[in-house]
Every structure is written in structure tokens, then in C-alpha cells.
Amino acid sequence: METKTFVSPKEGSALVLVGTIKGAFVLNSDASRERWEVSGPHFPGRVVYSMAYDGRSGRQRIWSSSTHFAFGTLLHSTEDFGRTWTNPESAPVKFPEATGQSLKQIWQIAAGSDQEPGKMYCGVEPAALFESNDAGQTWSFVQALFDHPHRPQWQPGGGGLCLHTILVDPSNTKRLHVAISTGGVYRTDDGGKSWQSRNQGLSAEFMPDKYPEFGQCVHKVARNPSRPERLFLQNHGGLFRSDNAGDSWTEIVNGVPSDFGFPMAVHPHHPDTAYVFPLEREMRCSPDGKLRVYRTRDAGNSWQPLSKGFPDEPAYETVLRDGLNTDTLKPTGIYFGTRGGKVYGSRNEGETWSLILQGVPAITCVKAAAV
Numbered sequence: 431m432e433t434k435t436f437v438s439p440k441e442g443s444a445l446v447l448v449g450t451i452k453g454a455f456v457l458n459s460d461a462s463r464e465r466w467e468v469s470g471p472h473f474p475g476r477v478v479y480s481m482a483y484d485g486r487s488g489r490q491r492i493w494s495s496s497t498h499f500a501f502g503t504l505l506h507s508t509e510d511f512g513r514t515w516t517n518p519e520s521a522p523v524k525f526p527e528a529t530g531q532s533l534k535q536i537w538q539i540a541a542g543s544d545q546e547p548g549k550m551y552c553g554v555e556p557a558a559l560f561e562s563n564d565a566g567q568t569w570s571f572v573q574a575l576f577d578h579p580h581r582p583q584w585q586p587g588g589g590g591l592c593l594h595t596i597l598v599d600p601s602n603t604k605r606l607h608v609a610i611s612t613g614g615v616y617r618t619d620d621g622g623k624s625w626q627s628r629n630q631g632l633s634a635e636f637m638p639d640k641y642p643e644f645g646q647c648v649h650k651v652a653r654n655p656s657r658p659e660r661l662f663l664q665n666h667g668g669l670f671r672s673d674n675a676g677d678s679w680t681e682i683v684n685g686v687p688s689d690f691g692f693p694m695a696v697h698p699h700h701p702d703t704a705y706v707f708p709l710e711r712e713m714r715c716s717p718d719g720k721l722r723v724y725r726t727r728d729a730g731n732s733w734q735p736l737s738k739g740f741p742d743e744p745a746y747e748t749v750l751r752d753g754l755n756t757d758t759l760k761p762t763g764i765y766f767g768t769r770g771g772k773v774y775g776s777r778n779e780g781e782t783w784s785l786i787l788q789g790v791p792a793i794t795c796v797k798a799a800a801v
Contacts, residue, residue, distance in 0.1 A: 436513045437467045439490075439801040444757050445511075446765055446798045447492060448773055449478030452791040454494050456512045458801075463763055463777040466786050469512050480552075480752065482539035483799040484565070487547040490801065493566065495536035503533050505552065507566060523552050523560050523569050529576065531556055538752075540596040545603055553593035557584060557610045561622070575625050580613065580644045587611035587647050587666070594751055595651045599658045599675075607651065607661070607676060614646040615663070615676050628676030635667050650694040650751045654701035662704045662730070664694040664751075669706065671730045682730025687717045693754035697762060697779070702729045705756075705780065707749040707766060719744035723754075723766065725780050739783035740774070747772070752795035759800050767793030 437458040439445055446457040446466075453471025476496040484491040492511065497503045505522050506515045525531040535555040542549025550562040552569065559572040575581075584591055595609035604621045607628070614629040627644045634646045647666035654660065663670040663679065668689050670679040683689045688708040697703035706724050710717045721740035724733040747768040757763040764776045765786075773787035773796065 436469045437511050439511060441801060442759075443801045444759060444763055444798065445483060445801050446755075446757075446773070446775070446786075446796065447481040447483065447494075448767055448787065448790065448793060449481050449494070449752075449795040450771070450791040450793050451477050454478040454481060454496075455787065455790060456492065457773070457787060458511070461759055463759075463775065468787060471790075472512055472515065473506070477535075477794070479794050480536050480539045481795055481797050482541060483797065484541045484550070485799065485801065486541060486544055487565075489565070491565075493539045493550075495539065497535060503536055505536060505539070505566075522566075523554065525558070526571050529571075531558070534590065535592065537592045537594040538596050540598065543598050543600045543603055545600070549598075549603075551596045551598075551606075553596050553608060555590045555592040557581075557591045557593040557613060559593055559596070559608060559622075572622050574618075574623055575608070575616065578616070578625050580627065583645070584610060584613040585645070589751075595648070597651060597653055597661070600655045601658050605658075605675070607653075609648040609651045609663075611649065612645055612647040612666075614644045614648055615651060617676055628672075629679070630677065631679035631681075632663070632665060632670060633668050633681075649692045652694045652696040652704065654696045654698065656699075657701035660701055660729070662694050662696055664691050664706060666690065669694075669730065682726070684726075684730060684732055686724050686733050687722075691749075692751040693749055693766070695754045695756050695764070698756055698758045699760070699762065700727070703727050703779075704730065705754060705764060706733075707754055709748060713746065715746040715748050719746045721745045721747060721774075723764070723780055723783075736776075736780040736783070738781065739776075745770075750794055752797070753793055755796050755798045757798040757800050763798060765796050765798050767796040769793060 448455040455470035473496040482493045538553035552560040597607040599605040661672040722735045754766040769792040771790045775786045
């Protein structure tokens with residue numbers, strides 16, 4: 431690992447974006463992913479809950495949120511991998527005054543499909559969705575989701591009432607999934623004009639009705655773009671799969687040592703392959719103090735622990751909902767960051783792991799991409 435003021439990725443290299451409670455870091459390696467350059471902290475002292483890379487239409491743009499106790503939450507971007515960042519004087523993402531709401535956090539930044547190179551989305555707390563049609567220059571409030579009749583009954587989870595997952599359907603520009611803690615999964619099929627809950631089969635063990643229409647504490651949802659109707663979901667108690675774009679869900683714990691956890695990642699090239707980082711319920715850390723990533727190659731019918739390269743000594747680590755991600759290289763790289771300030775990476779789809787960053791503040795998000 432080499433620390434620099436900034437990194438200079440070349441075409442075909444791997445990029446890993448790391449948000450922490452006290453700033454952001456940008457990691458870069460060539461396709462071998464043997465040695466990593468690191469720049470940061472960017473936005474020192476600020477909480478960074480969300481980052482994203484937009485490589486559409488020839489762009490090489492990194493997005494990052496930042497939250498400061500005095501300046502609030504802002505959205506920034508860089509075109510030169512962190513040498514310079516936009517620094518808006520006022521929040522470009524903000525609630526209309528008529529809503530009576532104020533922005534607390536930006537939990538998710540997502541690029542639209544390649545068919546809509548100017549489309550961007552932001553999911554925020556309190557739970558709401560914003561969209562941009564000009565690659566993030568201006569943002570508009572998605573009123574129809576905010577006006578959903580379920581919204582007054584959504585309740586905050588432990589991390590707040592946040593819209594934390596945005597899934598673009600590459601085969602249908604009118605279809606979008608979002609997930610809210612604790613509202614559940616919602617889908618639009620008409621470009622955001624109307625929204626329907628998609629939670630049939632998802633459990634809510636803390637509610638009188640264990641399978642309600644909405645109110646589930648969904649932690650993360652992921653999909654492979656080549657099979658957009660298949661979704662994998664980590665719930666507050668349960669792993670689930672949908673093969674019909676969320677119309678119904680089937681539980682797929684099937685040997686994972688805990689049904690509790692936060693992150694979920696799907697292999698970018700193989701829609702039957704997914705990764706989770708299970709957590710012990712009470713301590714919210716790796717079961718038995720053993721670092722393990724679990725992988726399925728058969729759509730959740732079975733799971734295998736991946737641990738080669740992790741320390742043998744106890745490691746009571748926590749990985750948050752956006753702390754596990756993949757790049758799109760071949761073989762695919764898998765990365766996760768812990769609240770203990772460590773980032774582990776695998777350059778061979780989880781077969782072996784190495785520590786690629788340590789000694790940073792508690793990690794809130796990890797996002798990976800190929801430049």
C-alpha cells in the first residue's frame with residue numbers, strides 16, 4: 431500500500447472508494463490488484479456515508495456525500511480522482527420547503543442505466559428519493575414516493591429512516607427498486623409516477639404480523655444486471671431471493687451461521703453468485719469472532735465460507751450495509767470494509783483475501799469499479 435496525495439488510475443485498473451466517519455479514501459491498483467495506491471482523507475473530519483463512480487459516456491467521475499455538524503450534508507464530485515472536488519455553498523440535494531423535512535444524510539448515490547447516461551439518483555434520510563437528468567448538475571424531488579400512503583407509518587431503524595438501496599433495471603428504464611429501513615422494498619414500473627410495495631414473503635419478526643405488506647427492516651438488496659428480475663436481499667433476520675423482480679421472496683439462509691447481517695453483493699457476471707457477511711445478532715459482529723465471507727454459486731441453495739488469508743486470531747468485526755462490493759474485472763474483485771478501519775480485498779472472487787487498507791476511521795461504505 432502506497433499513500434499519495436492523489437491517485438492516477440489507468441484504463442482497465444481497479445478503483446475502490448472508501449467512506450468513513452472522518453473522511454473518504456480513494457484506492458487504485460492495476461488489473462493485477464497486487465499493490466494499491468491510496469489517497470485521502472478527502473473531506474477530513476466529515477462523515478461520508480455514500481460514494482459512487484460514474485464511468486458512463488466517457489466520464490471518470492467520483493461522487494461523495496459529506497456530513498458536517500455545522501455545514502450539514504453536501505454532495506460533491508471530482509473529475510480527476512480527488513485532486514479537486516466541487517464544494518457547493520448550499521446543498522444541491524434538499525427537500526422542498528412544503529414537505530417540512532430537512533436533509534440528514536445521503537445514504538446512496540446511484541448512476542442510471544447506460545441507456546440514460548444523464549440519469550442519477552440519491553437516496554436520503556428521512557426516507558426519500560431524488561433524481562437528476564443532467565448527470566448530477568441539478569436534482570429534483572420524487573414526489574410520488576414521498577406521497578405514498580405507507581410513508582406516515584414508516585418507522586426508523588437503528589440507523590435512521592433511510593432510503594439506502596437504489597437498483598436500476600438495465601432492461602427497463604421505467605423500472606426502479608428502492609429499499610427503506612424500515613419500510614421495505616418498493617418498485618416503480620412507470621418511471622417514478624407510482625410505487626408499489628414488493629415485500630411478499632419478507633419477514634418482520636419484530637411486528638405482530640410477521641409477514642406484513644410493508645414495514646420490513648430491509649438491510650440491503652442487490653442484483654446482477656444480466657438477470658434483473660433476480661434479486662438477493664439481506665433482511666433484519668433472513669436472507670431472501672426473488673426471481674420475479676420482487677413480486678415474491680423465498681428465504682435462502684441454507685447454512686449461513688446467522689440470518690442477521692447488513693451487506694449483500696452479487697457477482698457482476700454470474701447471476702447465481704452472491705456474497706454476504708453474516709453478523710452475530712447481539713454483538714453485531716462476525717460470529718465467534720471469525721472473519722468469514724459466505725458465497726453462494728447456486729442462487730442461495732447452498733453457501734460456502736471464504737476465509738483464506740484472514741487472521742487466525744479473534745476478529746470481532748462489523749461490516750455495514752454498504753461495506754461489501756465488487757469490481758467488474760475478470761476475475762472479479764471482492765472488497766469489504768469494517769468498523770475497525772480495515773479493508774480486505776480478494777482478486778479471485780473470494781478464494782483468497784489480503785488486507786489492502788488499515789488504520790483508517792470506522793468504515794461506512796465501500797464501492798468498487800473498473801476504470
